[in-house]
Amino acid sequence: MRQMRRRFLAVAALSAAALTLAACSSDGAEGSDGDQSTPDGPITLDYWAWGTAQQPMVEAWNEAHPDIQVVHTDAGGGGDSSAKLVTATRAENAPDVAIVEYNTLPAMIVAGVAADISEYTGDLESEYAPGVWSQATFDGASYGVPQDAGPMALTYNQARFDELGIEVPTTWAEFAEAAEAVREADPGTYITTFAPAEFGGFAGLAQQAGAEWWTVDGDTWTVGIDSDASLEVADYWQDLIDRDLVLAEPLLTPEWNAALNDGEILSWPAGLWAAGVLNGVAGEMAGDWAMAPLPQWEEGNSSVAFQGGSAVVVTTSAEYPEIAAEFAAWMGASDEAAAIQIEQGQYPASLAGQELTLESDPPLLMPQQEDYWAVAAEIAANTVPEISWGPNVNVASSAFQDAMSAAVQNGTPLREALATTHEAVVEDMETAGFTVETD
Structure with a gap:
């Protein structure tokens, strides 16, 4: 897997879009006017990032670095921000620094958005686990520079589990049994939601089951979105939907938030960031919720995948790449930034940040769970290493959302939606000139 992942750029270089990468590689920290010197006076960096932790971190940086001031803009989360970065780069008005999710970073490299900052980050590698x-x-x-990590866990309403006599499931088979028990105990309540638009969540569950949605060997890509492992995961959720054991609807809508606050939705299998998100919409339920390891597909196999997580990238538009990389390193690897992330419920990507969690209070949503960060550390230690993402994750995500939403609405099989997504991804890659095989 490591070799296949490292070969990504060699394949991506075949794309014409990747040609702009050469502008900010090993030639030095060259600004837009060709001047490689450090500026004489204070400078301003533009930074695009979403999430509650970003503005406090920027404020902390600005206070400590009066000569390098950062202006923070929330350009939207995940896919929205990445799409805007591509457009802004083409228009030559992209920010100096930006947050990019791990799964979309390959596409940002191909599109010429993210610059090679190797000459500025050589000392940082030891600050992270190899897989991160x-x-x-x-x-x-x-x-x-990796900033946060999202290993998947089960965030659940402990108070309602206890009230209904539900044991926390340790396998997905037990989870299905618990889903049935919840409906029997309280017909107006569901153990969880199957959200058809959650591309990252489904991909994480499929990767936990052993699926590899993209791999590359030499110049040949293999796409496995409709692989047997992925289809088995789709069939699992299909069964729960057909038996009305999970609520099949989008997350974080006003209706979903109301049901959550009423104790009618009892868990969310998601990245460790879920505690912060839920606290934002159900803060009055603090103390009722807890976190446990994600159920296992195979008993005894505690591996989980990442759902989310992001890196701070220096764009090819940065006027002073070296200074921008200094800011990126601080945002990703400093203890000061990690402390703010933890306070906001994020799980830091750096080893030092993860160690710092063990000395920190639990997230606001579950102040009673004193072992929260210890459990998080165990989960993070068992993440699937070296997950590969393809050059057109944006296409995959859009196709997945459309196909899964239609399947739920029309009552058609989820496995057919996966096949539709797979076909769209392969067709797009072949049109772009990649050599593609199917799993």
């Missing part, structure tokens, strides 16, 4: 550092490293080059 590799999320922002391709073909031996660094294209970002």
Whole structure:
């Protein structure tokens, strides 16, 4: 897997879009006017990032660095921000620094958005676990500083579980049994939601089951979105939907938030960031919720995948890449930034940040769970290493959302939606000139 991942850039270089990468590689920290010197006076960096932790971190940086001031803009989360970065780069008005999710970073490299900052980040690799550092490293080059990690866990309403006599499931088979028990005990309540638009969540569950949605060997890509492992995961959720044991609807709508606050939705299998999100919509339920390891597909196999997580990238538009990389390193690897992330419910990507969690209070949603960060550390230690993402995750995500939403609405099989997504991804890659095989 490591070799296949490292070969990504070599394949991506075949794309014409990747040609702009050369502008900010090993030639030095060259600004837009060709001047490689450090500026004489204070400078301003533009930074695009979403999430509750970003503005406090920027404020802390600005207070400590009066000569390098950062202006923070929330350009939307995940896919929205990445799409805007591509457009802004083409228009030559992109920010200096930006947050990019790990799964979209390959596409940002191909599109010429993320710059090679290897010459500025050489000392940082030891600050991260290999699997995390590799999320922002391709073909031996660094294209970002990992900031947060999202290993998947089960965030659940402990008070309602106890009230209904539900044991926390440790396998997905037990989870299905618990889902049935919840409906029998309280017909107006569901153990969880199957959200058809949650591309990252479904991908994480499929990866936990052993699926590899993209791999590359030499110049040949293999796409496995409709692989047997993925289809088995789809069939699992299909069964729960057909038996009305899970609520099949979007997350974080006003209706969903109301049901959550009324104790009618009892868990969320998601990245460790879920505690912060839920606290934002159900803060009055603090103390009722807890976190446990994600159920296992195979008993005894505690591996989980990442759902989310992001790196701070220096864009090819940065006027002073070296200074921008200094800011990226601080945002991703400093103790000061990690402390703010933890306070906001994020799980830091750096080893030092993860160690700092063990000395920190639990997230606001579950102040009673004193072992929260210890459990989080165990989960993070069992993440699936070296997950590969393809060059057109944006296409995959859009196709997945459309196909899964239609399947839920029309009552058609989820496995057919996966097949539709798979076909769209393969067709797009072949049109772009990639050599593609199917799993």
